[in-house]
Amino acid sequence: MKKIAVVYSYNSVKSAKIASKIADHLANFSVEKLNVENCTVKEFSIFDGFILSVPTWFDGELPNYWDEFLPALENLDFNNKKIALFGLGDQKNYPENFCDAVGILGDFFEKRGASIVGYTSCEGYDFESSRALKGDRLAGLLLDQENQSKLTDARILNWTKQLELEFN
Ligand SMILES: Cc1cc2nc3c(=O)[nH]c(=O)nc-3n(C[C@H](O)[C@H](O)[C@H](O)COP(=O)(O)O)c2cc1C
Incomplete structure (x- = not known):
């Protein structure tokens, strides 16, 4: 059974709630939760795949806890590792x-x-620009709790079904 880590900040209440929902939907993997604020490189290395939670802060930046952890991962080789990302954001107040x-x-x-x-897919969102946009697709699941919270559960369900296939 593939080992998948769901990595998020336990202190980011909104993102943590979503991360738990995502973890609960993945029945076909051995899923563990990791707190990005205190996980070690050694812990990170044992997984086949990762689901990373990354809300956007500071007008288009990573939250501090990711900024602080990334230097430790800089020289690791992630070949043969699969990574899926989800992020909370606000398309109305931060459309650029x-x-x-x-x-x-x-x-x-x-x-x-x-x-x-x-x-x-970009369908259903209304924004001007995003670094998550790669060609005509989004590099992960974008969730907008401020403006589209009613769509979140269905988006999570579709995405986790997709991940069940793509992590295999
Ligand atoms: C100061 C501040 C800056 C933000 N900057 C952005 C941004 O650049 N892009 C975006 O999509 N959302 C932005 N947001 C919205 C947050 O990503 C959103 O509120 C998210 O739900 C926060 O999730 P968290 O509480 O789990 O960290 C910002 C929010 C605040 C308060």
Whole structure:
């Protein structure tokens, strides 16, 4: 059975709630939760795949806890590792940076050999630009609790079904 880590900040209440829902939907993997605020490189290395939670902060930036952890991962090889990303953002108040952090974090891991899985369609969103946009697809699941919370559960369900296939 594939070992998948759901990595998120236990202190980010909104993102943590979503991360738990996502973990609960993945029945076909051995799923563990990791707190990005205190996990070690050694813990990170044992998984086949990752689901990373990355809300966007500071007008298009990573939250501090990811900024602080990434230097420790800089020289690791993520070849043969699959990574899916989800991120909370606000397309109405930050239309030029909507969920940028999903793209920033995805680029970091892709540069180090990881395969990014869990791409989604832009349909149903209304924003001007996003670093999560790769061609005509989004490099992960973008969730907008401020403006589209009613769509979140269905988006999670579709995405986790997709991940059941793509992580295998
Ligand atoms: C100061 C501040 C800056 C933000 N910047 C962005 C942004 O650039 N892009 C975006 O999509 N959302 C942005 N947001 C919205 C957050 O990503 C959103 O509220 C999210 O739900 C936060 O999730 P968290 O509480 O789990 O960290 C910002 C919110 C705040 C308060």
